[in-house]
Structure formats: C-alpha cells, structure tokens
Amino acid sequence: MALADRKVLLLAADDFEDMELLYPLYRLQEEDVSVTVAGLDEYPVTGKKGHGPVDVDTTVDGVHAGDFDALVIPGGYAPDKLRRSQAVLELVRAFDADGKPIAFICHAGWVPISAKILKGRRATSVGAIRDDMVNAGADWVDEATVVDGNLISARTPADLGPWMKALLRALAAR
Numbered sequence: 001m002a003l004a005d006r007k008v009l010l011l012a013a014d015d016f017e018d019m020e021l022l023y024p025l026y027r028l029q030e031e032d033v034s035v036t037v038a039g040l041d042e043y044p045v046t047g048k049k050g051h052g053p054v055d056v057d058t059t060v061d062g063v064h065a066g067d068f069d070a071l072v073i074p075g076g077y078a079p080d081k082l083r084r085s086q087a088v089l090e091l092v093r094a095f096d097a098d099g100k101p102i103a104f105i106c107h108a109g110w111v112p113i114s115a116k117i118l119k120g121r122r123a124t125s126v127g128a129i130r131d132d133m134v135n136a137g138a139d140w141v142d143e144a145t146v147v148d149g150n151l152i153s154a155r156t157p158a159d160l161g162p163w164m165k166a167l168l169r170a171l172a173a174r
Contacts, residue, residue, distance in 0.1 A: 006171045009068040011088060011111070012056055014037045017076030018047035019157045020105050022053065024072050027164050031173065040064050040085055048076045051167035060087040065094035069174050070167065073158075075106025075126065085155035093117060096150065101170040105163055109133050112151070118139040122148040124155050 008028055012021060028035050036057045039045055044053030060082075065071070071092065073079065082088045092115035095102050104112060108124035110132065112118050119137030124146045133140045143161040144151065145166050152170060154163035 003028075003168070005170055006069045006174070007034045007036065007067065008065060008072055008171070009065075009091070010035055010037050010071045010074070011060065011062055011078075011082055011091075012037050012045045012054060012064075012074070013078035013081040014045050015048040015077035015081070015105055016045060016074045016101060017078075018051040019160060020076060020108070021047065021052060021076035021078075023157075023160050024074070024103070024164060024167070025054075027168075028072075031168060036063065040081065040088075041093070041125045045078070049078055059067075060085055063091065063092055065098060065100065067094075068100070070101035070103065070171055073102070073104040073108040073111050074107040075104075077107070077112040079104075080110045083110045083131065089115045096104045098162075099150050101150050101152055102166060103154075103163065105154040106156055107149045109138075109153065112136075113138075117151075123138070123149070123151055123153040125153060126156055143164045 041057035046052035113136040145162040
C-alpha cells in the first residue's frame with residue numbers, strides 16, 4: 001500500500017488499552033503513514049496495563065482535523081477522559097463532517113457518543129457500553145469490525161487485525 005502521504009491523528013490519554021494504542025501506532029507507521037499522537041496535555045501517557053510512557057507529539061488543542069486524513073481513538077479508560085474535552089469533541093465532529101475515517105475500538109465508542117455523531121449509524125463496541133451506544137441512537141451489532149461510511153468500529157483487542165485492515169483500506173481509498 002502506498003500510504004506515505006497519509007496523516008493520521010491518534011488520540012491518547014492515561015489508562016488507554018495498551019494494545020489499542022500501540023498496535024495502530026506501529027501498524028500505521030509500518031505503512032509509512034505519518035502518525036501524530038495528541039494528548040489532553042503535553043505529558044506522556046501510560047497504558048492501563050503499564051505500557052509507556054508514550055510521548056505525545058502535541059495536544060488536542062493544537063491540532064486541526066483539516067491537517068489529517070483519519071482519526072484513531074483507542075479504548076481502555078482513556079475515552080472517559082477524552083470525552084470530557086470540548087477540543088476532542090470538536091475534532092471528532094470535524095472529522096465526521098468532512099467524511100474522514102474515524103476508527104474507534106472497545107470503550108472508545110464513548111467519544112463519538114459524546115460528540116453526538118452516532119445517531120442512525122451502524123457500529124460496534126465492547127459489550128459493556130452497548131446500552132450507551134444504543135441510547136445514543138446507534139444500530140449496535142456484535143461483529144468484529146463494522147464500517148458505516150467513515151466510521152470504523154471494533155469490539156475488543158481481539159479484533160485489532162480486521163479493524164486495522166478496514167482503516168488501511170479507508171486510507172488507501174482517500
């Protein structure tokens with residue numbers, strides 16, 4: 001895949017699900033995609049299983065959706081922190097308005113819920129937030145990876161492979 005001209009924004013906060021941040025970070029870099037890790041502040045982040053610290057390149061306040069081709073939101077406990085940031089929610093809405101891929105996994109569904117972009121959309125998540133997804137208006141399905149337009153969702157770390165393949169296909173199609 002020739003993806004060297006693609007740029008992806010990866011959101012990060014402490015207590016991310018370790019593999020859900022590290023796998024997309026390295027997998028995208030393997031394809032020569034430029035990945036920018038944006039945190040809520042300038043401090044490195046650590047995964048809930050202890051991986052890290054992972055340096056952030058910038059803060060969510062310092063980036064614009066127009067500078068990127070796709071957005072990745074890892075799960076874990078980090079999405080509960082990310083969803084409280086107006087800058088994060090505005091970024092998610094801007095990516096969605098532009099039809100750019102938004103890839104989220106596991107508990108990361110909380111972020112598009114708070115951004116109010118899931119109503120009438122088909123998506124999946126970890127079963128623990130199924131009710132949250134449904135209450136936000138999503139057509140929730142129990143599948144490894146679900147693609148609905150620009151939304152690319154997955155359930156758990158067990159689904160990282162098909163989730164990343166779907167994201168890479170979306171990036172190649174842009």
